[in-house]
Every structure is written in structure tokens, then in C-alpha cells.
Amino acid sequence: MAGTSEHTPLDLPEGDPFGAHNLPYGVFSEGPDGERRVGVRLGDHVLDAGAAALALGSPYAALLAQPTLNPLLAAGRTAWSDVRRALTAWVTVPAHRDTVRPFLHPLASVTLHLPFEVADYVDFYASENHASNLGRLFRPDEEPLKPNWKHLPVGYHGRAGTVVVSGTDVVRPSGQRKGPADPAPVFGPSVRLDIETEVGYVVGVPSAQGTSVPLASYRDHVFGICLLNDWSARDIQNWETVPLGPHLGKSFATSVSAWITPLDALDAARTAPPERTVPLLPYLDDTDATDDPAGYDLRITVSLNGHVISEPPFSGMYWTGAQMLAHMTVNGASLRTGDLYGSGTISGTEENERGSLIEMTWNGQRPLELPDGKRGFLEDGDVVTMTAWAPGPGGVRVGLGEVTGRVVGHR
């Protein structure tokens, strides 16, 4: 189409972060109640991947003409690469143009859904800066990191059934809370509702119970990543967490982006994690994997009601997705298709790189000054949006889908 000034959906502007180098997967429908179908994002359009596959007589139609990503997730790494190669051809080879174009829908005209059926959900705590900040806040008289922190990726099991897609309203949770000066706990809507800026890893290929997944098998199991907001009620969490882990302060809602970015789109963003300062046990030791790094250089932006409040860098995360997966299965726990695990809050070294309000405001003591008012924690009506991009091939960006959510009052 060279020589024309008109951009059709298959002639993306140069450098579009959702160009043919990216091709993240989601699930969409025409109208909220329409039939759900696997979609692939191309610029500001969605390709109905199953319909295109059927029209082209592709052998991958059975994986793509589906209401969820789960069959594709289960198909494994060779199929993931083959399908991606086919999709790339469909959206770039001129001979396919007229066949594919009718299956492109403007993003603004479709409804996006939770793209996969979430099996188990585990959340980690892999940022040294975040863990240190919370240690300083809550245990000022101790070392910021607990003795186990640099020996294993600390995590807990979350609630898979309350993972929701970006755009879903989040109802302010109620629960028990008790401040240090309160004689007894009280019950009511959380008054310290927070965000946690995270990356989620989506597992495709299962593993058998009684076996473990070594570091080197990470990419045989993990299909891709999403952005994740681990909404957290700090007052509920603070009272309930001792001596076990997070429970009702976290389980009311976890938001994920509508688009899953395949690991195959992130090769140019791979980066070595920070230097390990204590020796690791062999199942976690990745110091010899410098030619196969499992960290990612993701640049994240967090906005509150449209105002940028933080830009956490993912490249500084102490633990990688491969290590979290190896740790999660080292006891023989099995993986299932659709398992989701979160990185934990991403915080950088700088004040404007913190991934939660409790860190940004130092437990509410230093409220954010926003054009529409001060914020210690979230108020009803607040909208939190996380976006991200990664370096792609040839300097072009790889866009990650946003995760956004609005806080609504307790019902």
C-alpha cells in the first residue's frame, strides 16, 4: 500500500507498540454478551484469530476458534511458536490481506474478557526494594529483610476465583481492623485500600504432581505475562496476617490486563537479574544462566485518575519468573493450565519508582498531592491504571495491555 496516505488496519504506523512484532492474545466479544473468541491485538484493532484461521484453512483453527486461551496455553511451546509464526504471516504477507481484513474489529467496538480460565493463583514478593520498604515501615527495629528472603522467593496462595479482567470495578472490601491504640477490633469498609503494581506469569503446560520444574524448563511451561494489580486492604491485612499469610485483605479482587504478551515477543527485553548477594541452593541458582537470562526490562507507569504517580522498573526484580516457578514446584506441587503467579509489588530504588501507595505515602504519613486532592490511600471513584512497554526488536517498543480498575463504594 506504499504511496497511499490512508492507514488500513494492516498498515500500522511505523513503530506502533502493538505492531506485528508484538501480537498479544486476548478474548473478546462483539457486545458484552456476544460469543467469546480468541483475539490478537494489532494496533487499535483486534483480529478474530479463529475466524481468520478458518478462512485461511489453517491447521491452528482448532486452537484459536475458542472462547478462551486455555487450549492454546495447553498446546505447548512448539505450538506457541508455530501459531505465532502463522499469525505474523497473516498480518504481514500481502497475499493474505484481503482474507484477513474482514476479521479485524476496532478495539473500541468490542468487549474484552478475562482471557483464560485461572486455575491456581500464587503471589510472590520478589522486589528487594518493596520488601525492604515494608520491613522498614512495619519492623523498624529489625533488619528490613527477613533471614529467608534472599534464599527463596517468598510467596502465598491467593484466590483464583476473584481474578478479574482490566476494566472491572473493584468493590471496597469490608472486614475487621484494629489499630495499635484500639481496644478491640472494629468491622467496616477498609479505610486503607491500596494497589500493588505487579507482573503476572501465565502457565500453559501442566506438570505432574510429585515432580518439579527446573529453571531451564521455565519457557516450556510459561506462555506469557500480563500486568496485574493486587488490590490490598492494608488495615484488614495488618490485623489478620499474623502469624499466617495474607487472606481477606487480598482475596476480594486481583485485576489482570486483558492482553497476554507471549514470552516470544519479549526476547529483546530479556535481561539478567541483579547480582545475587548470597549463594543460592542449586535448584534456584541461575548464576551460570547469563546467556539465557530470565529477567525482563519492562517500563511500567502507574496513574491515579490520569495523573502519573509512579514508574516502577521491572528489571531490578531480585527473583525471576523462572526461579519463582522452580520454587513453586520444588516440593512436587503440580502446575495446571491457567495457573497464574504474580511477581509481587515492583518497586525501584527511587521514591518515584514505588509500586504501592503504602510505600509512596510511607503508610499514609506523606499523602500524594494530586491536582484533584491529596491521597493517602484510595477513595471511592478513584481509577488506577497501569501500563507498560518493553524494548522490542530494532528499537521498536512492545506494548503490554493496560490494567485498570475503579474503586466503588462498599455494597
Ligand code: CA
Ligand atoms: Ca502482592
